[in-house]
Amino acid sequence: MKVVRHIAVNVFKESVRDKVLYNLVVFAVLLISTSYLLGQLTAGQDMKIIKDLGLASISIFGLLIAVFIGIGLVWKEVEKRSIYALLSKPMGRGEFILGKYCGLVLTLLINVGIMTIAYYAVLAYLGWTADPATRTSWPASPTDPAMLEAIALIIVELMLVTAIALFFSTFSSPFLSAMLTPGLWDIGHFNDDLRNLGAVTGSPAAASVARGLYYVLPNFSAFDVKAQVVHGQAVPLSYVGLTSLYGLTYLALVVLGAATIFARRDFK
Protein backbone atom coordinates (compact mmCIF):
# COMPACT_ATOMS: atom_id res chain seq x y z
CA MET A 1 0.00 0.00 0.00
CA LYS A 2 3.05 2.23 0.24
CA VAL A 3 3.05 2.20 -3.54
CA VAL A 4 -0.40 3.82 -3.49
CA ARG A 5 0.99 6.64 -1.38
CA HIS A 6 3.94 7.24 -3.68
CA ILE A 7 1.72 7.33 -6.75
CA ALA A 8 -0.70 9.67 -4.99
CA VAL A 9 2.07 12.06 -3.99
CA ASN A 10 3.29 12.07 -7.57
CA VAL A 11 -0.18 12.98 -8.84
CA PHE A 12 -0.22 15.85 -6.40
CA LYS A 13 3.23 16.95 -7.55
CA GLU A 14 2.03 16.91 -11.13
CA SER A 15 -1.00 19.04 -10.34
CA VAL A 16 1.11 21.51 -8.37
CA ARG A 17 3.49 21.91 -11.30
CA ASP A 18 0.58 22.24 -13.67
CA LYS A 19 -0.03 25.96 -13.97
CA VAL A 20 -3.65 25.45 -14.99
CA LEU A 21 -4.45 24.49 -11.46
CA TYR A 22 -3.03 27.69 -10.03
CA ASN A 23 -5.19 29.67 -12.38
CA LEU A 24 -8.24 27.82 -11.21
CA VAL A 25 -7.49 28.34 -7.55
CA VAL A 26 -6.60 32.00 -8.00
CA PHE A 27 -9.78 32.50 -9.94
CA ALA A 28 -11.87 30.80 -7.28
CA VAL A 29 -10.32 32.85 -4.50
CA LEU A 30 -10.99 35.97 -6.56
CA LEU A 31 -14.59 35.03 -7.02
CA ILE A 32 -15.02 34.39 -3.33
CA SER A 33 -13.47 37.77 -2.62
CA THR A 34 -15.87 39.39 -5.06
CA SER A 35 -18.62 38.57 -2.65
CA TYR A 36 -16.77 40.90 -0.32
CA LEU A 37 -17.29 43.71 -2.82
CA LEU A 38 -20.90 42.70 -3.14
CA GLY A 39 -21.14 42.88 0.62
CA GLN A 40 -19.72 46.40 0.58
CA LEU A 41 -22.24 47.55 -2.03
CA THR A 42 -25.26 46.20 -0.21
CA ALA A 43 -23.89 47.13 3.19
CA GLY A 44 -24.04 43.51 4.27
CA GLN A 45 -27.76 43.11 3.69
CA ASP A 46 -27.31 40.14 1.43
CA MET A 47 -25.30 37.89 3.64
CA LYS A 48 -27.31 34.94 2.34
CA ILE A 49 -26.41 35.68 -1.27
CA ILE A 50 -22.77 36.10 -0.38
CA LYS A 51 -22.67 32.84 1.49
CA ASP A 52 -24.49 31.09 -1.32
CA LEU A 53 -22.20 32.51 -3.97
CA GLY A 54 -19.12 31.42 -2.02
CA LEU A 55 -20.35 27.88 -1.52
CA ALA A 56 -21.32 27.64 -5.17
CA SER A 57 -17.84 28.82 -6.15
CA ILE A 58 -16.19 26.18 -4.02
CA SER A 59 -18.40 23.54 -5.55
CA ILE A 60 -17.99 24.68 -9.17
CA PHE A 61 -14.23 25.18 -9.00
CA GLY A 62 -13.84 21.90 -7.20
CA LEU A 63 -15.82 20.31 -10.00
CA LEU A 64 -13.59 21.92 -12.61
CA ILE A 65 -10.47 20.65 -10.87
CA ALA A 66 -11.91 17.17 -10.44
CA VAL A 67 -12.99 16.94 -14.06
CA PHE A 68 -9.98 18.60 -15.67
CA ILE A 69 -7.38 16.60 -13.80
CA GLY A 70 -9.48 13.48 -13.42
CA ILE A 71 -10.24 12.89 -17.07
CA GLY A 72 -6.65 13.17 -18.22
CA LEU A 73 -5.07 11.40 -15.32
CA VAL A 74 -4.90 7.82 -16.54
CA TRP A 75 -5.39 8.57 -20.20
CA LYS A 76 -2.28 10.73 -20.36
CA GLU A 77 -0.11 8.02 -18.81
CA VAL A 78 -1.34 5.51 -21.36
CA GLU A 79 -1.22 7.87 -24.32
CA LYS A 80 2.28 9.13 -23.61
CA ARG A 81 3.40 5.62 -22.63
CA SER A 82 4.88 6.69 -19.31
CA ILE A 83 2.77 3.89 -17.87
CA TYR A 84 5.04 1.25 -19.42
CA ALA A 85 7.93 1.83 -17.08
CA LEU A 86 5.67 2.48 -14.10
CA LEU A 87 3.62 -0.72 -14.37
CA SER A 88 6.76 -2.81 -14.71
CA LYS A 89 7.59 -1.75 -11.17
CA PRO A 90 6.35 -3.91 -8.28
CA MET A 91 2.69 -2.98 -8.15
CA GLY A 92 -0.63 -4.26 -9.34
CA ARG A 93 -2.80 -2.32 -11.70
CA GLY A 94 -5.33 -1.89 -8.91
CA GLU A 95 -2.74 -0.11 -6.81
CA PHE A 96 -2.01 2.16 -9.73
CA ILE A 97 -5.66 3.17 -10.04
CA LEU A 98 -6.06 3.61 -6.30
CA GLY A 99 -2.89 5.71 -6.15
CA LYS A 100 -4.09 7.94 -8.96
CA TYR A 101 -7.45 8.32 -7.26
CA CYS A 102 -5.98 9.15 -3.86
CA GLY A 103 -3.63 11.66 -5.45
CA LEU A 104 -6.50 13.40 -7.13
CA VAL A 105 -8.53 13.46 -3.93
CA LEU A 106 -5.52 14.86 -2.07
CA THR A 107 -5.21 17.63 -4.67
CA LEU A 108 -8.88 18.33 -4.38
CA LEU A 109 -8.86 18.42 -0.56
CA ILE A 110 -6.02 20.90 -0.52
CA ASN A 111 -7.71 23.11 -3.05
CA VAL A 112 -11.08 23.01 -1.33
CA GLY A 113 -9.22 23.69 1.91
CA ILE A 114 -7.66 26.84 0.47
CA MET A 115 -10.99 27.97 -0.92
CA THR A 116 -12.72 27.33 2.41
CA ILE A 117 -10.18 29.40 4.29
CA ALA A 118 -10.61 32.25 1.80
CA TYR A 119 -14.37 31.92 2.13
CA TYR A 120 -14.39 32.11 5.91
CA ALA A 121 -11.88 34.97 5.89
CA VAL A 122 -14.12 37.06 3.65
CA LEU A 123 -17.20 36.27 5.71
CA ALA A 124 -15.42 37.03 8.98
CA TYR A 125 -14.27 40.36 7.62
CA LEU A 126 -17.78 41.23 6.45
CA GLY A 127 -19.22 40.29 9.82
CA TRP A 128 -16.65 42.35 11.61
CA THR A 129 -17.17 45.48 9.50
CA ALA A 130 -20.98 45.35 9.33
CA ASP A 131 -22.94 47.72 11.57
CA PRO A 132 -24.92 46.17 14.42
CA ALA A 133 -28.29 46.99 12.82
CA THR A 134 -27.66 44.87 9.73
CA ARG A 135 -26.06 42.19 11.83
CA THR A 136 -29.32 41.54 13.68
CA SER A 137 -31.11 40.92 10.36
CA TRP A 138 -28.87 37.93 9.53
CA PRO A 139 -30.43 34.54 10.14
CA ALA A 140 -27.08 33.06 11.20
CA SER A 141 -23.63 34.22 12.17
CA PRO A 142 -21.42 35.09 9.17
CA THR A 143 -18.94 32.41 10.13
CA ASP A 144 -21.61 29.88 10.97
CA PRO A 145 -19.79 26.53 11.41
CA ALA A 146 -22.86 24.81 9.94
CA MET A 147 -21.50 25.82 6.56
CA LEU A 148 -18.77 23.28 7.10
CA GLU A 149 -21.50 20.66 6.80
CA ALA A 150 -22.29 21.93 3.34
CA ILE A 151 -18.59 21.96 2.48
CA ALA A 152 -18.14 18.43 3.82
CA LEU A 153 -20.90 17.24 1.54
CA ILE A 154 -19.40 19.18 -1.35
CA ILE A 155 -16.15 17.33 -0.72
CA VAL A 156 -17.84 13.93 -0.74
CA GLU A 157 -19.68 14.92 -3.89
CA LEU A 158 -16.43 16.02 -5.55
CA MET A 159 -14.78 12.77 -4.52
CA LEU A 160 -17.58 10.95 -6.27
CA VAL A 161 -17.21 13.10 -9.39
CA THR A 162 -13.48 12.42 -9.30
CA ALA A 163 -14.13 8.68 -9.17
CA ILE A 164 -16.46 8.97 -12.14
CA ALA A 165 -13.94 11.04 -14.11
CA LEU A 166 -11.25 8.48 -13.30
CA PHE A 167 -13.58 5.67 -14.33
CA PHE A 168 -14.13 7.19 -17.77
CA SER A 169 -10.45 8.05 -18.01
CA THR A 170 -9.48 4.37 -17.76
CA PHE A 171 -10.99 3.58 -21.14
CA SER A 172 -11.95 6.72 -23.02
CA SER A 173 -10.29 9.86 -24.31
CA PRO A 174 -10.40 13.07 -22.26
CA PHE A 175 -12.73 14.53 -24.85
CA LEU A 176 -15.31 11.84 -24.31
CA SER A 177 -14.79 11.87 -20.54
CA ALA A 178 -15.18 15.63 -20.55
CA MET A 179 -18.62 15.17 -22.02
CA LEU A 180 -19.63 12.16 -19.98
CA THR A 181 -18.56 13.29 -16.51
CA PRO A 182 -20.39 16.62 -16.36
CA GLY A 183 -23.23 14.95 -18.23
CA LEU A 184 -23.61 12.50 -15.41
CA TRP A 185 -23.30 15.37 -12.96
CA ASP A 186 -26.20 17.14 -14.66
CA ILE A 187 -28.39 14.06 -14.70
CA GLY A 188 -27.41 13.34 -11.13
CA HIS A 189 -28.64 16.75 -10.08
CA PHE A 190 -32.01 16.23 -11.70
CA ASN A 191 -32.27 12.76 -10.34
CA ASP A 192 -35.42 13.53 -8.39
CA ASP A 193 -37.13 14.39 -11.65
CA LEU A 194 -36.38 10.89 -12.89
CA ARG A 195 -38.36 9.39 -10.07
CA ASN A 196 -41.30 11.59 -10.91
CA LEU A 197 -41.02 10.93 -14.62
CA GLY A 198 -42.71 7.57 -14.27
CA ALA A 199 -45.64 9.09 -12.49
CA VAL A 200 -45.99 11.78 -15.12
CA THR A 201 -45.97 9.48 -18.14
CA GLY A 202 -48.29 6.98 -16.52
CA SER A 203 -46.60 4.12 -18.36
CA PRO A 204 -45.46 1.36 -16.00
CA ALA A 205 -42.51 0.45 -18.27
CA ALA A 206 -41.20 4.01 -18.38
CA ALA A 207 -41.79 4.25 -14.67
CA SER A 208 -39.65 1.22 -13.89
CA VAL A 209 -36.86 2.33 -16.25
CA ALA A 210 -36.87 5.77 -14.65
CA ARG A 211 -36.94 4.17 -11.25
CA GLY A 212 -34.02 1.93 -12.16
CA LEU A 213 -32.01 4.90 -13.37
CA TYR A 214 -32.93 6.79 -10.24
CA TYR A 215 -31.29 4.13 -8.12
CA VAL A 216 -28.33 3.45 -10.39
CA LEU A 217 -27.26 7.00 -11.24
CA PRO A 218 -25.57 9.00 -8.53
CA ASN A 219 -28.00 11.26 -6.73
CA PHE A 220 -25.96 14.43 -6.63
CA SER A 221 -28.80 16.61 -5.43
CA ALA A 222 -28.62 14.81 -2.07
CA PHE A 223 -25.26 16.47 -1.45
CA ASP A 224 -26.62 19.96 -1.95
CA VAL A 225 -27.55 21.50 1.39
CA LYS A 226 -26.37 24.99 0.49
CA ALA A 227 -29.85 26.53 0.66
CA GLN A 228 -30.63 25.22 4.15
CA VAL A 229 -27.25 26.19 5.52
CA VAL A 230 -27.37 29.67 4.05
CA HIS A 231 -30.81 30.27 5.49
CA GLY A 232 -29.62 29.18 8.88
CA GLN A 233 -31.76 26.03 8.90
CA ALA A 234 -30.21 23.16 10.78
CA VAL A 235 -28.97 20.20 8.78
CA PRO A 236 -28.93 17.17 11.06
CA LEU A 237 -25.51 15.59 11.41
CA SER A 238 -27.12 12.22 10.76
CA TYR A 239 -28.13 13.47 7.31
CA VAL A 240 -24.55 14.51 6.59
CA GLY A 241 -23.30 11.16 7.86
CA LEU A 242 -25.73 9.04 5.89
CA THR A 243 -25.30 11.01 2.70
CA SER A 244 -21.51 10.77 3.06
CA LEU A 245 -21.87 7.04 3.57
CA TYR A 246 -23.95 6.85 0.40
CA GLY A 247 -21.33 8.88 -1.49
CA LEU A 248 -18.40 6.86 -0.17
CA THR A 249 -20.07 3.55 -0.99
CA TYR A 250 -20.91 4.76 -4.46
CA LEU A 251 -17.41 6.06 -5.14
CA ALA A 252 -15.83 2.86 -3.81
CA LEU A 253 -17.87 0.89 -6.32
CA VAL A 254 -16.92 3.28 -9.12
CA VAL A 255 -13.20 3.06 -8.27
CA LEU A 256 -13.52 -0.72 -8.11
CA GLY A 257 -15.15 -0.65 -11.54
CA ALA A 258 -12.36 1.53 -12.88
CA ALA A 259 -9.75 -0.88 -11.50
CA THR A 260 -11.57 -3.88 -12.97
CA ILE A 261 -11.73 -2.37 -16.44
CA PHE A 262 -8.14 -1.20 -16.20
CA ALA A 263 -6.87 -4.60 -15.07
CA ARG A 264 -7.75 -6.27 -18.36
CA ARG A 265 -6.63 -3.50 -20.68
CA ASP A 266 -3.93 -3.83 -23.34
CA PHE A 267 -1.59 -0.85 -23.55
CA LYS A 268 -0.81 -0.41 -27.19
Add this chain to the structure above:
Amino acid sequence: MDAIRTEALTKHYTSGFWRPRPYLALDALTLQVGQGEVFGFLGPNGAGKTTTLKLLMQLIYPTSGRAEILGKPVGDVGVKQRIGYLPEQPYFYDYLTAEELLEYFAAIFGYAPAERRARASKLLDEVGIGAERRLQLRKFSKGMLQRVGVAQALINDPEIVFLDEPMSGLDPLGRREIRHLILRLRDRGCTVFFSSHVLGDAEALCSRVAILVNGHLATAGRLSEMLAFQVRGWELVVSGLTEAALQKARALGHVTGAAPLGESRYALELPLTPPPERILAELMAQGARLVSLNPLRDTLEDFFVRHVSGDARARPSTSLGAGGPEPS
Protein backbone atom coordinates in the same frame (compact mmCIF):
# COMPACT_ATOMS: atom_id res chain seq x y z
CA MET B 1 15.11 -22.52 -13.38
CA ASP B 2 15.07 -20.43 -16.53
CA ALA B 3 15.18 -16.67 -16.28
CA ILE B 4 12.58 -16.36 -19.01
CA ARG B 5 10.39 -19.01 -20.56
CA THR B 6 7.61 -18.63 -23.09
CA GLU B 7 5.38 -21.36 -24.44
CA ALA B 8 3.55 -20.85 -27.72
CA LEU B 9 3.11 -17.21 -26.79
CA THR B 10 0.75 -15.67 -29.32
CA LYS B 11 -0.69 -12.21 -29.75
CA HIS B 12 -3.31 -11.11 -32.26
CA TYR B 13 -4.15 -7.49 -32.67
CA THR B 14 -7.47 -6.74 -34.25
CA SER B 15 -7.31 -4.02 -36.83
CA GLY B 16 -10.12 -2.29 -38.64
CA PHE B 17 -13.02 -0.78 -36.77
CA TRP B 18 -15.91 -1.86 -39.00
CA ARG B 19 -14.62 -5.25 -40.03
CA PRO B 20 -12.14 -6.27 -37.36
CA ARG B 21 -9.55 -8.68 -38.71
CA PRO B 22 -7.06 -10.42 -36.49
CA TYR B 23 -3.47 -9.48 -37.18
CA LEU B 24 -0.82 -11.89 -36.03
CA ALA B 25 1.85 -9.85 -34.25
CA LEU B 26 3.44 -12.83 -32.50
CA ASP B 27 2.94 -16.44 -33.51
CA ALA B 28 3.51 -19.22 -31.00
CA LEU B 29 6.83 -18.04 -29.63
CA THR B 30 8.56 -20.70 -27.55
CA LEU B 31 11.77 -19.54 -25.97
CA GLN B 32 13.96 -20.19 -22.95
CA VAL B 33 16.58 -17.84 -21.62
CA GLY B 34 18.91 -19.10 -18.89
CA GLN B 35 20.05 -17.07 -15.91
CA GLY B 36 23.14 -15.00 -16.49
CA GLU B 37 22.75 -15.01 -20.26
CA VAL B 38 22.96 -11.93 -22.45
CA PHE B 39 20.24 -12.76 -24.91
CA GLY B 40 19.73 -10.84 -28.14
CA PHE B 41 16.20 -10.70 -29.46
CA LEU B 42 16.66 -9.72 -33.07
CA GLY B 43 14.39 -8.93 -35.93
CA PRO B 44 13.51 -6.22 -38.42
CA ASN B 45 11.02 -3.50 -37.59
CA GLY B 46 7.54 -4.93 -37.06
CA ALA B 47 8.84 -8.42 -36.30
CA GLY B 48 7.08 -8.56 -32.94
CA LYS B 49 9.96 -7.78 -30.55
CA THR B 50 8.18 -5.00 -28.69
CA THR B 51 5.02 -7.09 -28.59
CA THR B 52 6.96 -9.90 -26.90
CA LEU B 53 8.51 -7.55 -24.35
CA LYS B 54 5.15 -6.01 -23.57
CA LEU B 55 3.70 -9.48 -23.07
CA LEU B 56 6.55 -10.27 -20.67
CA MET B 57 5.80 -7.06 -18.75
CA GLN B 58 2.07 -7.85 -18.88
CA LEU B 59 1.35 -4.52 -20.50
CA ILE B 60 -0.69 -6.54 -22.97
CA TYR B 61 -2.32 -9.93 -22.50
CA PRO B 62 -1.58 -12.87 -24.80
CA THR B 63 -4.20 -14.27 -27.12
CA SER B 64 -2.88 -17.69 -26.17
CA GLY B 65 0.22 -19.28 -24.72
CA ARG B 66 2.12 -18.65 -21.52
CA ALA B 67 5.09 -16.70 -20.30
CA GLU B 68 7.09 -17.04 -17.10
CA ILE B 69 9.84 -15.00 -15.52
CA LEU B 70 11.97 -16.62 -12.81
CA GLY B 71 9.51 -19.50 -12.66
CA LYS B 72 6.46 -17.33 -11.97
CA PRO B 73 3.72 -16.26 -14.40
CA VAL B 74 4.35 -12.77 -15.76
CA GLY B 75 2.85 -9.93 -13.73
CA ASP B 76 3.83 -11.44 -10.39
CA VAL B 77 4.60 -8.51 -8.09
CA GLY B 78 7.35 -10.42 -6.29
CA VAL B 79 9.09 -11.05 -9.59
CA LYS B 80 8.65 -7.43 -10.65
CA GLN B 81 10.66 -6.53 -7.57
CA ARG B 82 13.61 -8.35 -9.15
CA ILE B 83 13.48 -7.17 -12.77
CA GLY B 84 13.99 -3.99 -14.76
CA TYR B 85 12.47 -2.83 -18.04
CA LEU B 86 13.42 -0.21 -20.59
CA PRO B 87 10.46 0.45 -22.89
CA GLU B 88 10.99 1.25 -26.56
CA GLN B 89 11.43 5.01 -27.06
CA PRO B 90 10.83 5.64 -23.39
CA TYR B 91 8.85 8.60 -22.21
CA PHE B 92 8.56 9.75 -18.63
CA TYR B 93 6.83 12.47 -16.69
CA ASP B 94 7.61 15.88 -18.19
CA TYR B 95 7.26 17.65 -14.91
CA LEU B 96 9.83 15.61 -12.99
CA THR B 97 13.57 16.04 -13.12
CA ALA B 98 15.70 13.02 -13.97
CA GLU B 99 16.69 12.81 -10.34
CA GLU B 100 13.10 12.95 -9.09
CA LEU B 101 12.02 10.30 -11.56
CA LEU B 102 14.61 7.83 -10.36
CA GLU B 103 13.86 8.62 -6.74
CA TYR B 104 10.15 8.12 -7.40
CA PHE B 105 10.79 4.69 -8.90
CA ALA B 106 13.21 3.82 -6.10
CA ALA B 107 10.47 4.75 -3.61
CA ILE B 108 8.10 2.32 -5.33
CA PHE B 109 10.68 -0.40 -4.81
CA GLY B 110 10.52 0.45 -1.11
CA TYR B 111 13.94 2.01 -0.57
CA ALA B 112 14.41 4.56 2.21
CA PRO B 113 14.88 8.22 1.17
CA ALA B 114 18.66 8.27 1.61
CA GLU B 115 19.02 5.07 -0.36
CA ARG B 116 16.78 6.48 -3.12
CA ARG B 117 19.03 9.49 -3.53
CA ALA B 118 22.17 7.39 -3.49
CA ARG B 119 20.86 4.99 -6.12
CA ALA B 120 19.54 7.76 -8.36
CA SER B 121 22.79 9.64 -8.29
CA LYS B 122 24.94 6.56 -8.87
CA LEU B 123 22.89 5.40 -11.84
CA LEU B 124 22.71 8.82 -13.46
CA ASP B 125 26.50 8.94 -13.24
CA GLU B 126 26.67 5.51 -14.78
CA VAL B 127 24.58 6.44 -17.82
CA GLY B 128 26.35 9.76 -18.27
CA ILE B 129 23.67 12.24 -17.21
CA GLY B 130 25.54 15.10 -15.57
CA ALA B 131 24.21 18.38 -14.24
CA GLU B 132 21.15 18.00 -16.49
CA ARG B 133 19.73 15.68 -13.89
CA ARG B 134 18.22 18.73 -12.17
CA LEU B 135 16.30 19.67 -15.32
CA GLN B 136 12.71 18.71 -15.96
CA LEU B 137 12.49 15.82 -18.38
CA ARG B 138 10.55 17.94 -20.86
CA LYS B 139 13.89 19.55 -21.71
CA PHE B 140 15.60 16.22 -22.44
CA SER B 141 16.59 15.09 -25.92
CA LYS B 142 15.69 11.65 -27.20
CA GLY B 143 19.14 10.27 -26.48
CA MET B 144 19.12 11.65 -22.94
CA LEU B 145 15.69 10.14 -22.29
CA GLN B 146 17.05 6.84 -23.51
CA ARG B 147 19.85 7.08 -20.95
CA VAL B 148 17.40 7.95 -18.19
CA GLY B 149 15.35 4.99 -19.35
CA VAL B 150 18.32 2.67 -18.95
CA ALA B 151 19.04 4.12 -15.50
CA GLN B 152 15.47 3.59 -14.29
CA ALA B 153 15.58 -0.02 -15.51
CA LEU B 154 18.50 -0.66 -13.16
CA ILE B 155 17.25 1.20 -10.08
CA ASN B 156 16.64 -2.02 -8.11
CA ASP B 157 19.82 -3.90 -9.11
CA PRO B 158 17.63 -6.27 -11.12
CA GLU B 159 18.38 -9.93 -11.67
CA ILE B 160 16.96 -9.65 -15.17
CA VAL B 161 16.75 -6.55 -17.33
CA PHE B 162 14.58 -6.28 -20.39
CA LEU B 163 15.82 -3.64 -22.78
CA ASP B 164 13.74 -2.78 -25.83
CA GLU B 165 16.08 -1.33 -28.47
CA PRO B 166 18.51 0.08 -25.89
CA MET B 167 20.81 1.55 -28.54
CA SER B 168 18.17 3.42 -30.50
CA GLY B 169 18.34 7.19 -30.44
CA LEU B 170 21.97 7.14 -29.30
CA ASP B 171 25.06 8.43 -31.07
CA PRO B 172 27.99 6.03 -31.67
CA LEU B 173 29.58 7.03 -28.38
CA GLY B 174 26.34 6.42 -26.54
CA ARG B 175 25.93 3.03 -28.19
CA ARG B 176 29.38 2.05 -27.06
CA GLU B 177 28.60 3.15 -23.51
CA ILE B 178 25.45 1.04 -23.46
CA ARG B 179 27.42 -1.92 -24.78
CA HIS B 180 29.90 -1.55 -21.96
CA LEU B 181 27.08 -1.20 -19.48
CA ILE B 182 25.51 -4.45 -20.69
CA LEU B 183 28.85 -6.21 -20.33
CA ARG B 184 29.21 -4.87 -16.79
CA LEU B 185 25.72 -6.15 -16.01
CA ARG B 186 26.68 -9.55 -17.38
CA ASP B 187 29.80 -9.61 -15.21
CA ARG B 188 27.59 -8.93 -12.19
CA GLY B 189 25.55 -12.01 -13.10
CA CYS B 190 22.54 -10.08 -14.35
CA THR B 191 20.49 -11.68 -17.14
CA VAL B 192 20.08 -9.25 -20.01
CA PHE B 193 17.33 -9.71 -22.59
CA PHE B 194 17.53 -7.03 -25.23
CA SER B 195 15.90 -6.43 -28.57
CA SER B 196 17.63 -4.92 -31.56
CA HIS B 197 17.41 -4.74 -35.31
CA VAL B 198 21.21 -4.38 -35.58
CA LEU B 199 23.29 -7.56 -35.77
CA GLY B 200 26.46 -5.80 -34.66
CA ASP B 201 24.93 -5.05 -31.26
CA ALA B 202 24.24 -8.73 -30.75
CA GLU B 203 27.55 -10.02 -32.08
CA ALA B 204 29.49 -7.94 -29.63
CA LEU B 205 27.42 -8.90 -26.60
CA CYS B 206 25.27 -11.97 -26.80
CA SER B 207 25.73 -15.51 -25.69
CA ARG B 208 22.63 -16.47 -27.64
CA VAL B 209 20.13 -14.83 -29.95
CA ALA B 210 16.67 -15.44 -31.29
CA ILE B 211 15.69 -14.06 -34.66
CA LEU B 212 12.12 -13.07 -35.15
CA VAL B 213 10.69 -12.35 -38.58
CA ASN B 214 7.06 -11.42 -39.18
CA GLY B 215 6.02 -12.67 -35.78
CA HIS B 216 7.63 -16.10 -36.22
CA LEU B 217 10.75 -17.34 -34.53
CA ALA B 218 13.06 -17.92 -37.48
CA THR B 219 15.95 -19.31 -35.51
CA ALA B 220 17.51 -19.31 -32.06
CA GLY B 221 20.87 -20.31 -30.72
CA ARG B 222 24.48 -19.21 -30.67
CA LEU B 223 25.29 -16.74 -33.41
CA SER B 224 28.58 -18.51 -34.07
CA GLU B 225 26.76 -21.79 -34.63
CA MET B 226 24.11 -20.40 -36.91
CA LEU B 227 24.49 -21.66 -40.43
CA ALA B 228 23.36 -18.41 -41.88
CA PHE B 229 26.08 -16.44 -40.18
CA GLN B 230 29.01 -18.77 -40.74
CA VAL B 231 31.85 -17.63 -42.85
CA ARG B 232 31.27 -18.71 -46.46
CA GLY B 233 34.40 -17.19 -47.98
CA TRP B 234 36.80 -14.31 -47.69
CA GLU B 235 37.16 -10.89 -49.13
CA LEU B 236 40.80 -10.10 -49.85
CA VAL B 237 41.94 -6.66 -50.95
CA VAL B 238 45.44 -6.53 -52.46
CA SER B 239 47.49 -3.99 -54.35
CA GLY B 240 50.21 -4.51 -56.97
CA LEU B 241 48.46 -7.57 -58.41
CA THR B 242 49.41 -8.36 -62.00
CA GLU B 243 46.81 -9.47 -64.56
CA ALA B 244 48.74 -12.68 -65.12
CA ALA B 245 48.81 -13.62 -61.45
CA LEU B 246 45.07 -13.00 -61.23
CA GLN B 247 44.34 -15.19 -64.26
CA LYS B 248 46.39 -17.99 -62.78
CA ALA B 249 44.64 -17.86 -59.41
CA ARG B 250 41.25 -17.80 -61.15
CA ALA B 251 42.19 -20.84 -63.21
CA LEU B 252 43.09 -22.71 -60.02
CA GLY B 253 39.74 -21.79 -58.52
CA HIS B 254 41.48 -19.87 -55.73
CA VAL B 255 39.72 -16.67 -56.69
CA THR B 256 36.01 -16.81 -57.44
CA GLY B 257 35.50 -13.14 -58.16
CA ALA B 258 37.55 -9.99 -58.68
CA ALA B 259 36.60 -6.34 -58.72
CA PRO B 260 39.21 -3.78 -59.77
CA LEU B 261 39.46 -0.88 -57.33
CA GLY B 262 41.93 1.11 -59.46
CA GLU B 263 45.71 1.61 -59.23
CA SER B 264 46.30 -2.15 -59.50
CA ARG B 265 44.15 -2.75 -56.45
CA TYR B 266 41.62 -5.57 -56.47
CA ALA B 267 38.93 -6.81 -54.18
CA LEU B 268 39.03 -10.58 -54.53
CA GLU B 269 36.50 -13.13 -53.43
CA LEU B 270 38.11 -16.29 -52.08
CA PRO B 271 36.44 -19.63 -51.39
CA LEU B 272 36.50 -21.22 -47.95
CA THR B 273 39.20 -23.70 -49.04
CA PRO B 274 42.11 -23.61 -49.52
CA PRO B 275 42.75 -21.43 -46.49
CA PRO B 276 43.15 -17.73 -47.29
CA GLU B 277 46.61 -17.63 -45.79
CA ARG B 278 47.85 -20.02 -48.52
CA ILE B 279 46.25 -18.08 -51.35
CA LEU B 280 47.57 -14.84 -49.94
CA ALA B 281 51.09 -16.34 -49.77
CA GLU B 282 50.85 -17.41 -53.43
CA LEU B 283 49.75 -13.97 -54.53
CA MET B 284 52.39 -12.22 -52.46
CA ALA B 285 55.04 -14.42 -54.01
CA GLN B 286 54.00 -12.82 -57.31
CA GLY B 287 54.40 -9.26 -56.02
CA ALA B 288 50.92 -8.53 -54.52
CA ARG B 289 50.68 -6.69 -51.21
CA LEU B 290 47.97 -7.22 -48.57
CA VAL B 291 45.55 -4.38 -47.91
CA SER B 292 42.84 -6.21 -45.98
CA LEU B 293 41.31 -9.63 -45.39
CA ASN B 294 37.76 -10.06 -44.13
CA PRO B 295 35.39 -13.00 -43.68
CA LEU B 296 32.36 -13.07 -45.95
CA ARG B 297 29.10 -13.89 -44.24
CA ASP B 298 25.48 -12.94 -44.22
CA THR B 299 24.52 -9.86 -42.32
CA LEU B 300 21.35 -9.84 -40.29
CA GLU B 301 19.92 -7.70 -43.05
CA ASP B 302 20.62 -10.42 -45.64
CA PHE B 303 18.94 -12.89 -43.32
CA PHE B 304 15.88 -10.69 -42.95
CA VAL B 305 15.63 -10.08 -46.67
CA ARG B 306 15.63 -13.80 -47.39
CA HIS B 307 12.91 -14.36 -44.81
CA VAL B 308 10.74 -11.41 -45.51
CA SER B 309 9.39 -12.68 -48.79
CA GLY B 310 5.73 -12.32 -49.49
CA ASP B 311 3.17 -11.86 -46.77
CA ALA B 312 4.47 -14.45 -44.37
CA ARG B 313 1.82 -13.57 -41.82
CA ALA B 314 -0.95 -14.74 -44.09
CA ARG B 315 0.61 -18.19 -44.37
CA PRO B 316 0.44 -20.87 -41.72
CA SER B 317 3.39 -20.69 -39.42
CA THR B 318 6.51 -22.55 -40.44
CA SER B 319 9.04 -23.28 -37.78
CA LEU B 320 12.59 -23.33 -38.96
CA GLY B 321 14.04 -24.66 -35.76
CA ALA B 322 17.44 -23.86 -34.42
CA GLY B 323 19.37 -25.34 -37.31
CA GLY B 324 19.16 -22.20 -39.37
CA PRO B 325 17.33 -21.35 -42.54
CA GLU B 326 17.23 -23.34 -45.71
CA PRO B 327 19.88 -22.38 -48.26
CA SER B 328 18.59 -19.90 -50.76
